[in-house]
Amino acid sequence: MAIESILVTAASGNIGKRLIPLLLSSFPSAKLVLPTSSASRLASYTSNPRISIEEGSITDPQWLEHLCTSHAVNTVFLNVTGTDELFTAMNALDSFQRSGTVKHLVYVSGAGDWTSPAGIQALFERHTAAHVLVKTVVEQKLQYGGFHFTWTVLGPTLFFDNDLRFPNLLKNGYYDIPLGSAGVSRVSCADIALAAVKAIADGGKTLGGKKIALGSLQQYTDVETAGLWSEALGREVRIRAANVEGWESFEVASVALAGKVWGREIALMYRVFAEDGWGMSAEEYAFQVQVLGKEPERYRDWVVELAKGEKDGMESARSCEASG
Ligand SMILES: NC(=O)c1ccc[n+]([C@@H]2O[C@H](COP(=O)([O-])OP(=O)(O)OC[C@H]3O[C@@H](n4cnc5c(N)ncnc54)[C@H](OP(=O)(O)O)[C@@H]3O)[C@@H](O)[C@H]2O)c1
Numbered sequence: 637m638a639i640e641s642i643l644v645t646a647a648s649g650n651i652g653k654r655l656i657p658l659l660l661s662s663f664p665s666a667k668l669v670l671p672t673s674s675a676s677r678l679a680s681y682t683s684n685p686r687i688s689i690e691e692g693s694i695t696d697p698q699w700l701e702h703l704c705t706s707h708a709v710n711t712v713f714l715n716v717t718g719t720d721e722l723f724t725a726m727n728a729l730d731s732f733q734r735s736g737t738v739k740h741l742v743y744v745s746g747a748g749d750w751t752s753p754a755g756i757q758a759l760f761e762r763h764t765a766a767h768v769l770v771k772t773v774v775e776q777k778l779q780y781g782g783f784h785f786t787w788t789v790l791g792p793t794l795f796f797d798n799d800l801r802f803p804n805l806l807k808n809g810y811y812d813i814p815l816g817s818a819g820v821s822r823v824s825c826a827d828i829a830l831a832a833v834k835a836i837a838d839g840g841k842t843l844g845g846k847k848i849a850l851g852s853l854q855q856y857t858d859v860e861t862a863g864l865w866s867e868a869l870g871r872e873v874r875i876r877a878a879n880v881e882g883w884e885s886f887e888v889a890s891v892a893l894a895g896k897v898w899g900r901e902i903a904l905m906y907r908v909f910a911e912d913g914w915g916m917s918a919e920e921y922a923f924q925v926q927v928l929g930k931e932p933e934r935y936r937d938w939v940v941e942l943a944k945g946e947k948d949g950m951e952s953a954r955s956c957e958a959s960g
Pocket residue numbers: 645646647648649650651652671672673674677694695715716717718719720721724744745746747767792793794795798
């Protein structure tokens with residue numbers, strides 16, 4: 637299948653900003669269609685003749701269908717967030733089906749077996765976080781929906797970038813998220829973008845109907861995570877404890893950052909990760925390496941690199957103060 641026109645949602649987001657340059661270089665004759673609620677977020681691409689920035693709401697199914705037909709979109713990268721994730725994703729899938737132009741879709745979910753009866757039971761027994769549970773519904777719709785297009789699901793684990801969502805880590809040497817002792821796998825958004833490109837290039841031929849777990853085989857505990865940051869920054873980093881007080885105070889911090897609805901939701905999700913862990917099997921890891929054509933980026937390397945930039949920045953701020 638020739639990759640002619642690729643529609644990418646959340647292009648300005650964590651994955652999107654790594655994905656767009658990679659798509660441009662990997663598919664030199666493809667056109668990119670970027671729906672966005674705010675065109676200014678994608679201002680850096682406005683002069684690129686291969687990119688169409690379309691301002692509107694991806695919650696509007698008629699508009700999405702129109703984008704597909706008017707740009708002859710044959711490939712979609714679907715990344716959905718928000719409290720309306722279920723409505724948006726289902727209407728979007730239906731729009732792609734109606735368009736008749738879409739031949740392959742890559743969907744961003746989360747790592748895990750979320751479609752077998754045992755997998756679904758395990759997920760629903762433990763999770764209450766809606767933005768986790770919605771993913772299994774979308775994955776099942778892809779499996780049973782009888783779509784004309786082929787699809788591949790990406791299953792990332794915890795993004796490296798999440799570490800920077802709370803301001804305390806670099807400012808106060810305090811890691812806000814109680815990661816607990818079971819351990820979580822970590823993934824770089826660059827690797828998620830690379831997996832998306834591989835799945836798009838494949839066009840459903842060998843990766844169609846498959847889910848690719850993405851991230852480290854190692855599951856990092858709270859102690860290990862704080863230890864990595866302490867070592868890299870050269871000063872002590874403490875991490876919020878995964879105990880009653882820790883969960884209460886984390887929810888307060890989470891609400892302050894993201895509001896009441898998301899604040900609770902995020903706390904619910906992390907609590908399960910802290911107690912059960914989150915990661916992948918050795919077979920899933922090997923499949924990821926095969927798809928990426930390399931080992932995934934290492935969390936430790938990312939921490940070291942980021943801490944180095946932070947230290948360099950502090951050094952230059954100090955020397956400015958001294959000379960000023
Ligand atoms: N963070 C993690 O550790 C992790 C792990 C596994 C899976 N995931 C999943 O990865 C996805 C997030 O990926 P990301 O971090 O790359 O995205 P992101 O950075 O959160 O994407 C933000 C962009 O998505 C669009 N968006 C936001 N709210 C929306 C809404 N209600 N409806 C439609 N579009 C909306 C907006 O773009 P425009 O305004 O330009 O349209 C926004 O700029 C989520 O589905 C999440 O559950 C995350």
